[in-house]
Each structure stands twice: as structure tokens, then as C-alpha cells.
Amino acid sequence: MTDLLTINDILGPDGLIAARLKSYEQRPQQIEMAEAVGQAIQKRQHLIIEAGTGVGKSFAYLVPAVLAATEPESEGLSSEPTRPKRIVISTHTISLQEQLMQKDIPLLNSVVPREFTAVLAKGRSNYLSLRRLASTGERAASLFTDDNEIDQLRDLRSWVRETGDGSKSDLMFDVLPVVWDEVSSDSSNCMGRNCPTYKDCFYYRARSRVEHAQIIVVNHALFFSDLALRRANVSILPDYDAVILDEAHTLESVAADHLGISVTSGQVRYILNRLFNDRTNKGLFVSGGHKQAQKETIECHIAADDFFDEVYQWYLAQTSKSGKGNNGRIRQAEVLRNHLTAVLGKLAVTTRRIASTIEDPTKRQDFTAAHNRLEVLADSVNAWNKQALSEMVYWVEGYQRGRSQPRVSLRAAPVDVGPTLREELF
Structure with missing residues (x-):
């Protein structure tokens, strides 16, 4: 009976995988790990495992995850009968995600004689927006400067009629x-x-698939983006x-x-160029003839260049010193003048x-x-600049290639991520 299915029934020497794969070899450490994972899920406990190469750790956590997610209603994890039981599997590398999926x-x-659904959840920016594609097509002359860019936009308009999921990975060319x-x-x-x-939205279709899935595979970046938003x-x-x-390391x-x-600095320059690039005379403010904007x-471009140049010069001065100041760390608030x-x-x-003067909601949205x-x-x-977040370390990163503008990053990170993870995750 499927409701009596055990880990050994799947991973054991006479299990379902052994029956399918002639070269399958039982691994005692794999079954031991799978049993531990299953117990941790069932009892809602934390578990840390270090598994050496060859243990077969992906099956060792996938099998108990599938069994837990497909348990009969009376034994399931979820206290919400209106939604499926869901288990998230987060990895760091694309290669492991591809292996899993x-x-x-x-x-x-x-x-496994139980039905279950598994999906790979991707970040939103991986999906094409049909509305933005149409809007960009209408304003292409005021946005793009290169014929190759116009050609790719045309190729995308053809691709949307053929793509299965509208994600960037489905493209046959490097956009x-x-x-x-x-x-x-x-x-x-x-x-x-x-x-x-x-x-017809590709992103919301993908989101619907995720919401109905029992096993959700994500990367760590997406998982912690979600955790931060929560x-x-x-x-x-x-x-x-x-x-x-x-890949918890x-x-x-x-x-x-x-x-x-x-x-x-790249993020700031990007949004400013998207609004108006005086070198190419392209941007959102061009199509509407917004001269004052x-x-x-x-003026904002100039202020941004001045600000990031000052930050970069400060960074160079610090990194040229020996001792405490050589890593770009900023140890007190408002060391630099913030006119940006x-x-x-x-x-x-x-x-x-x-935006408030534009009647068309699709154009106003941009x-x-x-x-x-x-x-x-x-x-x-x-x-x-004000070091407004407590328990953080603040620093600057920067580099410059040739005579190009310096690339500057303003960074802050928790001194210890443990308390946040304990509160939001564990």
C-alpha cells in the first residue's frame, strides 16, 4: 500500500530504485541520512548533516521530502488542508538544480507510487513581461541606439509566440x-x-505552478530574497x-x-540613463518631450558622478593605508558628504x-x-551614509578600469546573521 511506503522501500537493496536501475548499489550511509532527514521533517526539528562524496545526499533528502509531502492527510505536515504540503529545497549552484530537476x-x-509535483522557482526578472514588451516596442526609437538592440526586440516578439514558459533560459540566443x-x-x-x-502573464503562470507544487527547488539567492521580504x-x-x-556552506x-x-554606482546610473541619456538623447523623458525632467x-547624473567619485577617492585613500583602514570599512556615520x-x-x-498626468495606465506604470x-x-x-541600521558593518568596494568611471558599491551587512535567521527561519 502506498500509504505504508518507507525509505527502505525506495532506497533499499530491493527497493523501487534498485528495480529500475540495474547498476544501483545500496549505500548504508544514504539510508541512514534519509532516515534522519525524515525524522527531522516529521518531528519539525532542525538537522545538520555533513555528507561525504559518494553518499548520494540528493536522494537522501529528496526521498524523505517526497514521502513527507505526499503523506495521507491525517499525517501531513501542513495544518492548512486547503493547500498542498510544501517542502522547499534550496541549493547554491545551477548545476545541482539541473541535476535535481x-x-x-x-x-x-x-x-514512487505516489503522485507529486515539483517545480523550479526562478526569480521574477527571469520572465518576460508581455505588457512591457509591447510598450517597449512602441517606444523603441526613444530607448535604443543600436540596430542590434532593435533586432533583438523583434526576435523577442517572435519568440513569445513559441516559448513554453517565457523565461530567459528558454531563449535560443544571448539577449x-x-x-x-x-x-x-x-x-x-x-x-x-x-x-x-x-x-497570459508568464510570471503569474509560473507562480501558479509554484503554489500548487509540493517540492519547490530554488537557489539560495531567491530563498533569502524571499526571507528578507517576509x-x-x-x-x-x-x-x-x-x-x-x-550546499549550506x-x-x-x-x-x-x-x-x-x-x-x-551602476544601479544609479542605469535608472538615470533609463529616464534620460543626454549622450544618446534616449529615455522615458524623451518620448513625452519632458524637457524640464x-x-x-x-543634474542628477552630475551629482551622482561627483558623489561616487568622492566615495571612490576616499576608498583609495583608505586602502593605501596600512592597518585598520585598508579594507574600505566605514566605522562611523556620515564620514562622507551625501548630496545624492x-x-x-x-x-x-x-x-x-x-506619471500622474499620463492617462494610459500601461504607459503610466513605467x-x-x-x-x-x-x-x-x-x-x-x-x-x-547615516548607518541607520544597527548591528551592521558598513564598507565601500570599488575599482576602475582605464579611464572609465569608477565602479563603486556601498555595502552593509549584519555582523551576525544568526539572530535574523533564528527569528525568520529557524
């Missing part, structure tokens, strides 16, 4: 970042159910009952990246005002999204 999980699906950034799904540029393409009562992933973190660094502050954007937040905030107000992004950047620069 293309090899291990399909094999289990073929031999230019400047093109994909204009057409990809973006939370700040999403109209939700008010979008005219909502019913602190603000927002989420990317649906609620889940257990999480298995493979990378967790601390990935968690720190997503639980702190990160603002780069173009002037303010130029004010001009970003001013431009955000202008962008919001322009300006609303730009306003929101400007506000986030302004607030982040201010929080970093």
Missing part, C-alpha cells in the same frame, strides 16, 4: 542586458490583475512546511548579501508628477516604477 526528481516521479531590462517582469513595474496581459510581510515563495538547504555569505544594504536628470539623496528624491517627485526605484535608491544611500 532533470535527473533525480524525474526518476523518483517514475518509481543583450539593455534589451532584457526593458522587457523583463519587474515587481515595481507590475500592474497585477489590472494588467491587460495578466491572464520581514515586511511580503513574499516571493508561497508558505512552506519545511526547508532543506543543500555558502548560506552565511548569501544571507548577509540579502539582509543588508547594497547600492552601486531631462534637465533635472542631467536630495537630488534623487527631487527627481523622484518630478517623475511621480509626470514612470511609476521609475519613481519607486529612485525613492528606494535615495533612501538606501541615506541609510548607508
Whole structure:
């Protein structure tokens, strides 16, 4: 009977996998690990396992995860009978995700006599937005400067009629970042159910598949992005009952990246160029003839260049010293003069005002999204400079190639990610 299925029934010497694979060899350590994982899931306990090469750890956690997610209703993990029991499996590398989704999980699906669904959850920016594709096509002349960019936009419009899931990985060519950034799904540029393409939206279709899945495979970056958002009562992933973190040696660094502050000169220059690039005379403010906004954007460009140059010069001075100051760390608030937040905030107000004058909601959304992004950047620069978040370490990273503008990153990360993970995850 399927409701009496055990780990040994699947992984044992006479189990379902052995019956399918002639070369299968029983591994006692694998079964021992699988039993421990199963007990931890069933009893809602934490478990740390270090498994050497050759143990077969992916099956050792996949099998108990599948059994737990497909248990009869009376024994299941979830206290919500209206949704499936869900287990998240988070990995660090793409190669392991591909192994799980293309090899291990399909094999289990073929031999385990219980039905279960497994999906790979991807970040939102991996999906094309049909509305943004159409909008970008209408404004292509004011956005792109290169014929190759226009050609790729045309190729994308053909591709959407053929693609299965609308994700970047389904493309047969390497799309230019400047093109994909204009057409990809973006939370700040999403109209939700008010979008005219909502019913056909690739991202929401993928999200629906995730919500109905029992096994959800993600990467650590997406998992911790979701965890960070949950602190603000927002989420990317649906609620889940257990999480298995493979390649856990990378967790601390990935968690720190997503639980702190990160603002780069490239991010600021990108949003400003998207609004107006005076060198190419392209941008959102061009199509509407917003001359005053173009002037303010130029002023913001100058302020951003000055600010990041000052930060970079400070960074070079620190890294040239010996001792404590040689790693770009900033040990006290407002060491640097922050004149960038004010001009970003001013431009955000202008962008919001322009958005309020646009009647077409699909066209207005681009300006609303730009306003929101400007506000986030302004607030982040201010929080970093004032060291507004406690229990954080603040620092600068930077480099310059030739005579190009320096690339500068303003960073802050928790001194210890443990308390946050204990509160939000464990």
C-alpha cells in the first residue's frame, strides 16, 4: 500500500530504485541520512548533516521530502488542508538544480507510487513581461541606439509566440542586458490583475505552478530574497512546511548579501540613463518631450558622478593605508558628504508628477516604477551614509578600469546573521 511506503522501500537493496536501475548499489550511509532527514521533517526539528562524496545526499533528502509531502492527510505536515504540503529545497549552484530537476526528481516521479509535483522557482526578472514588451516596442526609437538592440526586440516578439514558459533560459540566443531590462517582469513595474496581459502573464503562470507544487527547488539567492521580504510581510515563495538547504556552506555569505544594504554606482546610473541619456538623447523623458525632467536628470547624473567619485577617492585613500583602514570599512556615520539623496528624491517627485498626468495606465506604470526605484535608491544611500541600521558593518568596494568611471558599491551587512535567521527561519 502506498500509504505504508518507507525509505527502505525506495532506497533499499530491493527497493523501487534498485528495480529500475540495474547498476544501483545500496549505500548504508544514504539510508541512514534519509532516515534522519525524515525524522527531522516529521518531528519539525532542525538537522545538520555533513555528507561525504559518494553518499548520494540528493536522494537522501529528496526521498524523505517526497514521502513527507505526499503523506495521507491525517499525517501531513501542513495544518492548512486547503493547500498542498510544501517542502522547499534550496541549493547554491545551477548545476545541482539541473541535476535535481532533470535527473533525480524525474526518476523518483517514475518509481514512487505516489503522485507529486515539483517545480523550479526562478526569480521574477527571469520572465518576460508581455505588457512591457509591447510598450517597449512602441517606444523603441526613444530607448535604443543600436540596430542590434532593435533586432533583438523583434526576435523577442517572435519568440513569445513559441516559448513554453517565457523565461530567459528558454531563449535560443544571448539577449543583450539593455534589451532584457526593458522587457523583463519587474515587481515595481507590475500592474497585477489590472494588467491587460495578466491572464497570459508568464510570471503569474509560473507562480501558479509554484503554489500548487509540493517540492519547490530554488537557489539560495531567491530563498533569502524571499526571507528578507517576509520581514515586511511580503513574499516571493508561497508558505512552506519545511526547508532543506543543500550546499549550506555558502548560506552565511548569501544571507548577509540579502539582509543588508547594497547600492552601486551602476544601479544609479542605469535608472538615470533609463529616464534620460543626454549622450544618446534616449529615455522615458524623451518620448513625452519632458524637457524640464531631462534637465533635472542631467543634474542628477552630475551629482551622482561627483558623489561616487568622492566615495571612490576616499576608498583609495583608505586602502593605501596600512592597518585598520585598508579594507574600505566605514566605522562611523556620515564620514562622507551625501548630496545624492536630495537630488534623487527631487527627481523622484518630478517623475511621480509626470506619471500622474499620463492617462494610459500601461504607459503610466513605467514612470511609476521609475519613481519607486529612485525613492528606494535615495533612501538606501541615506541609510548607508547615516548607518541607520544597527548591528551592521558598513564598507565601500570599488575599482576602475582605464579611464572609465569608477565602479563603486556601498555595502552593509549584519555582523551576525544568526539572530535574523533564528527569528525568520529557524
